[in-house]
Amino acid sequence: MAPKQVFLGTFIHATALDKLEYLHDTAAAVDEAGTIVAVETASTTADDNGTAWVQSVLLPRLGWTDDVHITVGRPGQFFFPGFIDTHLHASQYPNVGIFGKSTLLDWLNKYTFPLEASLADLGKARQVYGRCIRKTLAHGTTTAAYYATVDVAATNLLADLCLEAGQRALVGRVCMDQLSPAFYRDESPAAAEAATRACIAHIENVDPEFRLVRPVITPRFAPSCTADLMDRLGRLHAETKLPVQTHISENVSEIALVRELFTGTVPPVDDGETDEHGRPSKTVTYAGVYDHFGLLTDQTILAHAVHLSEAEAALIRQRGSKVSHCPCSNSAITSGAARVRWLLQRGIDVGLGTDMSGGYSPSVLEAARLAALVSRHVAMGGDEDAKLSVEEVLFLATAGGARVVGLGDRVGRFAPGFAWDAQLIGLGHVDADGRIERVGDDNDDDEDTNVDYFGWESWEDRVAKWLFNGDDRNTKKVWVSGRLVHDRAAKGGVPE
Amino acid sequence: MAPKQVFLGTFIHATALDKLEYLHDTAAAVDEAGTIVAVETASTTADDNGTAWVQSVLLPRLGWTDDVHITVGRPGQFFFPGFIDTHLHASQYPNVGIFGKSTLLDWLNKYTFPLEASLADLGKARQVYGRCIRKTLAHGTTTAAYYATVDVAATNLLADLCLEAGQRALVGRVCMDQLSPAFYRDESPAAAEAATRACIAHIENVDPEFRLVRPVITPRFAPSCTADLMDRLGRLHAETKLPVQTHISENVSEIALVRELFTGTVPPVDDGETDEHGRPSKTVTYAGVYDHFGLLTDQTILAHAVHLSEAEAALIRQRGSKVSHCPCSNSAITSGAARVRWLLQRGIDVGLGTDMSGGYSPSVLEAARLAALVSRHVAMGGDEDAKLSVEEVLFLATAGGARVVGLGDRVGRFAPGFAWDAQLIGLGHVDADGRIERVGDDNDDDEDTNVDYFGWESWEDRVAKWLFNGDDRNTKKVWVSGRLVHDRAAKGGVPE
Numbered sequence: 001m002a003p004k005q006v007f008l009g010t011f012i013h014a015t016a017l018d019k020l021e022y023l024h025d026t027a028a029a030v031d032e033a034g035t036i037v038a039v040e041t042a043s044t045t046a047d048d049n050g051t052a053w054v055q056s057v058l059l060p061r062l063g064w065t066d067d068v069h070i071t072v073g074r075p076g077q078f079f080f081p082g083f084i085d086t087h088l089h090a091s092q093y094p095n096v097g098i099f100g101k102s103t104l105l106d107w108l109n110k111y112t113f114p115l116e117a118s119l120a121d122l123g124k125a126r127q128v129y130g131r132c133i134r135k136t137l138a139h140g141t142t143t144a145a146y147y148a149t150v151d152v153a154a155t156n157l158l159a160d161l162c163l164e165a166g167q168r169a170l171v172g173r174v175c176m177d178q179l180s181p182a183f184y185r186d187e188s189p190a191a192a193e194a195a196t197r198a199c200i201a202h203i204e205n206v207d208p209e210f211r212l213v214r215p216v217i218t219p220r221f222a223p224s225c226t227a228d229l230m231d232r233l234g235r236l237h238a239e240t241k242l243p244v245q246t247h248i249s250e251n252v253s254e255i256a257l258v259r260e261l262f263t264g265t266v267p268p269v270d271d272g273e274t275d276e277h278g279r280p281s282k283t284v285t286y287a288g289v290y291d292h293f294g295l296l297t298d299q300t301i302l303a304h305a306v307h308l309s310e311a312e313a314a315l316i317r318q319r320g321s322k323v324s325h326c327p328c329s330n331s332a333i334t335s336g337a338a339r340v341r342w343l344l345q346r347g348i349d350v351g352l353g354t355d356m357s358g359g360y361s362p363s364v365l366e367a368a369r370l371a372a373l374v375s376r377h378v379a380m381g382g383d384e385d386a387k388l389s390v391e392e393v394l395f396l397a398t399a400g401g402a403r404v405v406g407l408g409d410r411v412g413r414f415a416p417g418f419a420w421d422a423q424l425i426g427l428g429h430v431d432a433d434g435r436i437e438r439v440g441d442d443n444d445d446d447e448d449t450n451v452d453y454f455g456w457e458s459w460e461d462r463v464a465k466w467l468f469n470g471d472d473r474n475t476k477k478v479w480v481s482g483r484l485v486h487d488r489a490a491k492g493g494v495p496e
Numbered sequence: 497m498a499p500k501q502v503f504l505g506t507f508i509h510a511t512a513l514d515k516l517e518y519l520h521d522t523a524a525a526v527d528e529a530g531t532i533v534a535v536e537t538a539s540t541t542a543d544d545n546g547t548a549w550v551q552s553v554l555l556p557r558l559g560w561t562d563d564v565h566i567t568v569g570r571p572g573q574f575f576f577p578g579f580i581d582t583h584l585h586a587s588q589y590p591n592v593g594i595f596g597k598s599t600l601l602d603w604l605n606k607y608t609f610p611l612e613a614s615l616a617d618l619g620k621a622r623q624v625y626g627r628c629i630r631k632t633l634a635h636g637t638t639t640a641a642y643y644a645t646v647d648v649a650a651t652n653l654l655a656d657l658c659l660e661a662g663q664r665a666l667v668g669r670v671c672m673d674q675l676s677p678a679f680y681r682d683e684s685p686a687a688a689e690a691a692t693r694a695c696i697a698h699i700e701n702v703d704p705e706f707r708l709v710r711p712v713i714t715p716r717f718a719p720s721c722t723a724d725l726m727d728r729l730g731r732l733h734a735e736t737k738l739p740v741q742t743h744i745s746e747n748v749s750e751i752a753l754v755r756e757l758f759t760g761t762v763p764p765v766d767d768g769e770t771d772e773h774g775r776p777s778k779t780v781t782y783a784g785v786y787d788h789f790g791l792l793t794d795q796t797i798l799a800h801a802v803h804l805s806e807a808e809a810a811l812i813r814q815r816g817s818k819v820s821h822c823p824c825s826n827s828a829i830t831s832g833a834a835r836v837r838w839l840l841q842r843g844i845d846v847g848l849g850t851d852m853s854g855g856y857s858p859s860v861l862e863a864a865r866l867a868a869l870v871s872r873h874v875a876m877g878g879d880e881d882a883k884l885s886v887e888e889v890l891f892l893a894t895a896g897g898a899r900v901v902g903l904g905d906r907v908g909r910f911a912p913g914f915a916w917d918a919q920l921i922g923l924g925h926v927d928a929d930g931r932i933e934r935v936g937d938d939n940d941d942d943e944d945t946n947v948d949y950f951g952w953e954s955w956e957d958r959v960a961k962w963l964f965n966g967d968d969r970n971t972k973k974v975w976v977s978g979r980l981v982h983d984r985a986a987k988g989g990v991p992e
Contacts, residue, residue: 094950097964098957101883123928130930131948331869332964334883336876360964362946370869373827377873380832387597387830432619434626435988447988448944450858450967452627454590461594468593468828468856471946471967492931492943 002482004064005030005420008042008050009073012463013081013413014395017344022459023414027054028079029062030420034482038062039414071477076429076453081412082142082421082478083364084401087245087303087324087353089147090158091116091125093132095357103334104251107358109181116149116174117184125154126161132362133165136354137486138493139363140475142421143168145245145301145324145353145405147218150174150186152195156202159213163206166485168421170405172218172245173199177229179261180220189229193236200242212481214243216301221247222258222289227265234294243299243406249286249312250304251335258286266292272311287312296321301404303353304329305343306336313346322349322404325396327370328359337377340396341386351401352393364401365470368393372467390464424477427451427466449473498978500560501526501916504538504546505569508959509577509909510891513840518955519910523550524575525558526916530978534558535910567973572925572949572958577908578638578917578974579860580897583741583799583820583849585643586654587612587621589628591853599830600747603854605677612645612670613680621650622657628858629661632850633982634989635859636971638917639664641741641797641820641849641901643714646670646682648691652698655709659702662981664917666901668714668741669695673725675757685724689732696738708977710739712797717743718754718785723761730790739795739902745782745808746800747831754782762788768807783808792817797900799849800825801839802832809842818845818900821892823866824855833873836892837882847897848889860897861966864889868963886960920973923947923962945969 007030011023027050029038040058042050049072059068073079095111102110119125129148136144146162146169148155155173162169173196177186186192200215207213217240219225219233237244249255266289268282275281287308290296298320305323308316316323325338335358343350352367353359359367371393378386388396402412411421428436428449436447451469453462466474478486487495503526507519523546525534536554538546545568555564569575591607598606615621625644632640640658642665644651651669658665669692673682682688696711703709713736715721715729733740745751762785764778771777783804786792794816801819804812812819821834831854839846848863849855855863867889874882884892898908907917924932924945932943947965949958962970974982983991 094948094953097947097961098953100960101885127926127928127930127950131926132930134930135948331872334872334875337873362965373866376827376830377833379830389597430623430627432623434623434628434630448969451593452590452631454623457590457594464596465593469858473944473969 002032002034004032004066004068005482006054006058006068006070007073007079007422008054008070010078011039011414012078012459014391014399015413017395017400018389018391020391020394020463025050027058028414028420029058029064030482034420034480036414036416036418036420038416073424074426077424077426077476079414079422080425081398081414082423082480083140083397084351084405084412085136085141085144085354085364086301086351086401086404087145087326088136088356090129090132091119091147091149092357093128093135093362096362097360098357099333099360104254107333112357113181113184119149119154120151122153122157125151125157129158129161133161133167134493135362137165137167137478138472138475138488139365140423140472140478141167141364142423142478142480143402143405143407143411145170145216147172147174147245150176150184150195152198155199159199159203160206162213166212166480166483168411168480169213170216170243170245171199171203171213172216174218174220175229175233176220176224178226179224186229189226189232192229193232196233196236200240217242217244219246219295221254222286223254223261227262227293230289230293230295237297237299238294241299243301244295244297245301246290246295246303248290248302248305249307250330252307255286255307258289259284262289270311272309285309285312287315291315291319299406303355304335304338306330306338313343313348317347322351324353324404325350325371326353326355326359326367327374328361328367329355331370331374332360333358337374337381339378339383339386340371340375340388341378341383349400349403350396351404352396363471364397365467368397369468371396390467394463394467420479420482422479423475425466425470425474426476427453427462427474430454498528498530500528500562500564501978502550502554502564502566503569503575503916503918504550504566506574507535507910508574508955510887510895511909513891513896514885514887516887516890516959521546523554524910524916525554525560526978530916530976532910532912532914532916534912569920570922573920573922573972575910575918576921577894577910578919578976579636579893580847580901580908581632581637581640581850581860582797582847582897582900583641583822584632584852586625586628587615587643587645588853589624589631589858592858593856594853595829595856600750603829608853609677609680615645615650616647618649618653621647621653625654625657629657629663630989631858633661633663633974634968634971634984635861636919636968636974637663637860638919638974638976639898639901639903639907641666641668641712643668643670643741646672646680646691648694651695655695655699656702658709662708662976662979664907664976665709666712666739666741667695667699667709668712670714670716671725671729672716672720674722675720682725685722685728688725689728692729692732696736713738713740715740715742715791717750718782719750719757723758723789726789726791733793733795734790737795739797740791740793741797742786742791742799744786744798744801745803746826748803751782751803754785755780758785766807768805781805781808783811787811787815795902799851800831800834802826802834809839809844813843818847820849820900821846821867822849822851822855822863823870824857824863825851827866827870828856829854833870833877835874835879835882836867836871836884837874837879845896845899846892847900848892859967860893861963864893865964867892886963890959890963916975916978918975919971921962921966921970922972923949923958923970926950
């Protein structure tokens with residue numbers, strides 16, 4: 001149990017798709033379980049930043065008489081919800097930035113499968129997963145929906161390392177029993193199911209109530225799973241009620257491959273088109289394949305969704321499945337420009353994914369930045385309404401992502417009942433000589449920042465500056481469920 | 497005069513559009529004027545990194561008997577040519593990241609003109625320009641083609657500050673005598689010309705041979721310049737042989753505005769289309785306007801060039817004018833996706849520009865990253881050949897940019913006769929526990945990096961990792977003409 005805590009200063013969070021709320025001179029009280037119990041306006045004076053009010057008014061009102069740890073954000077700093085990375089492959093972390101001119105299917109064979117297979121070496125897995133967790137925490141990711149590999153021991157190690165570091169995570173053991181190299185494939189549908197059950201059992205053992213780490217059923221994507229395997233995983237989902245994550249409609253060749261592979265196995269569905277006789281035509285659709293096997297539910301996270309048809313979007317909306325938008329990845333490996341506005345207008349929940357290493361960056365802030373830019377490319381394609389604002393992409397990065405991973409009532413904003421999954425953000429204030437003012441008296445590195453503010457900017461403009469030029473240097477501290485899990489001032493970022 | 501110097505270690509530079517050359521165990525000798533006099537393979541042994549060979553073989557051969565300062569890159573580090581930022585507005589630096597959902601013409605009125613006008617306050621100009629120079633140096637920009645403002649004193653201050661900090665620069669006093677607010681406009685074409693001449697005279701005074709800073713004739717863009725003003729600036733260019741910089745074909749509304757403004761003033765030219773009678777049609781084109789006033793020559797830097805017609809590209813090629821590609825800006829303010837491959841195939845030289853603050857980032861490395869991504873969006877639009885490789889965008893960032901600013905025989909690569917305009921790049925090496933190894937014994941911050949390498953990557957892969965996740969933390973030291981102008985280990989980056 002952590003001590004009771006109060007956080008004091010400016011809080012900024014997304015309360016709706018197009019709304020950031022700015023709470024100045026505010027206090028958040030967090031109990032021993034890491035849950036926010038109060039968010040209140042503090043009374044401040046010229047001489048007091050609110051600490052006196054906390055001591056004399058807030059704590060007595062809460063009945064908190066034992067020691068309470070108070071963290072005060074400095075002027076110019078603000079608390080922001082931790083980021084939710086709704087899609088990333090921890091196992092591919094060493095390959096970030098390495099993709100050449102490839103596209104999805106050749107990228108998998110050339111770069112990805114050999115690396116993933118090599119993580120059956122647990123020493124290497126510890127190195128890679130350890131680095132990935134520390135790196136994403138440093139960038140403010142408090143919840144990550146991870147793909148590991150097919151290897152059970154390495155997947156269990158990833159879950160252990162998340163628990164140890166204190167990162168909230170969905171951890172998925174990858175299932176794939178076809179169309180992948182012989183050295184990296186499940187031996188059979190039954191073996192894949194058994195391995196998945198083994199990983200679920202491990203997490204049930206180390207985190208019985210899934211307080212921090214949850215298993216997630218993970219068919220890699222339809223082309224790499226036989227019908228038998230998908231059927232088994234759909235039944236496992238129905239049995240366990242555990243979430244599902246997979247990929248959908250990332251790349252045009254992949255979509256054709258899915259249709260080819262499952263025609264004859266999966267019944268065709270109405271695709272919203274008409275045939276040459278003017279009758280509704282039916283085809284095997286990517287979304288229809290998952291639906292057929294019971295894998296398209298309100299607990300399903302679908303990564304990419306770049307090229308969905310109207311009929312598929314309607315099906316996904318009907319089932320309540322969610323989409324992880326991965327703009328870095330989609331641009332880097334030339335998959336397409338996902339139409340986020342189009343998805344949102346159809347009532348589908350959307351979050352952001354770094355999709356390392358299809359995406360090159362461990363940063364959800366970078367994913368948000370790219371979501372804004374990619375939306376402008378969609379706009380330049382003709383849909384002026386497609387542009388996403390600063391507010392919108394930061395919503396997707398936090399509260400939107402929380403909904404996608406099934407934690408919409410638990411993380412992503414500051415309100416009583418929510419977990420204290422948060423980051424403290426600091427920017428650099430430029431002095432009259434063009435240098436950055438050192439405001440701290442500790443080793444927190446104020447001078448080293450890529451975000452400058454001059455003092456005349458509105459808070460909205462400061463947040464825009466952070467979105468577009470911010471990086472892990474601006475993320476001073478990170479908490480998950482009230483536990484300090486990253487401290488930039490500490491060696492290696494690991495709190496003492 | 498600096499001392500004679502030798503740099504020893506791995507050197508990487510772009511020797512052609514699609515070629516990075518890797519020179520390991522290499523020494524570059526740099527004379528007192530900051531010019532490279534030799535680039536040679538050093539003889540190394542297990543016990544010696546080449547220093548002994550430098551002392552016993554290279555220096556005697558060069559006849560260098562006095563003190564020589566030797567800088568050794570550590571294992572894993574490499575020397576890279578300094579970046580050339582072929583287009584940026586120093587005066588807009590405080591607005592980076594602030595653009596909302598605007599596009600060019602409303603962005604200018606809402607965000608840009610008020611800020612630029614405010615820099616007539618020299619205290620504010622010193623703060624903003626000082627920060628901009630330090631920031632771009634920290635990101636490895638050794639040459640910058642700057643737009644200042646209409647204010648003569650502030651423009652002169654920018655030139656002085658570049659000289660003081662040691663950044664190579666083209667400094668342009670902005671000319672604009674129409675279609676801008678009354679509070680921020682040249683009073684007359686004659687006044688604009690006189691003000692430009694005053695700035696040229698100032699730079700001739702402070703840097704008589706333009707060793708570091710050169711004036712650049714700067715009509716803001718055609719819509720903000722009357723025919724009389726452009727005529728005067730074209731004559732000034734012919735008289736002085738000084739370079740010219742301006743904007744072209746950034747945004748569709750802007751192009752229509754140029755046609756509207758100059759029809760009747762500038763003769764129409766063949767636009768490569770045919771009219772309804774099948775005859776070659778003629779219109780006023782953006783490139784044709786500059787050409788008419790003698791502003792389209794082989795010393796002209798044209799920023800953006802997003803929507804050029806074939807006929808305009810042919811004219812630009814014929815005149816030998818250069819293009820500054822600004823991908824961050826073009827995506828951020830929704831201007832379009834420039835077809836860099838298309839420009840290159842037409843024989844036009846291309847470099848990269850950050851275009852702050854249309855672009856949000858001070859980093860040419862970010863511009864190179866975005867150039868790669870935007871080229872993939874062009875490819876997704878149908879031209880598969882449009883994709884730019886790691887090698888290509890790094891060529892544009894260095895040797896390509898050098899050609900654009902008229903310094904192709906002086907900076908951008910490592911060869912005798914070229915200036916030592918360089919940066920030392922360091923990445924982070926991940927140890928077995930997933931931490932970054934501390935390799936230095938000084939305060940150079942090895943642990944704080946966004947680029948990890950595990951040790952098994954090829955050099956090509958390490959460079960790709962740097963391109964996609966690198967930032968100013970990886971730029972350990974920066975030199976211009978042999979002078980150390982940025983040292984990350986020093987307070988504020990300013991070498992002692």
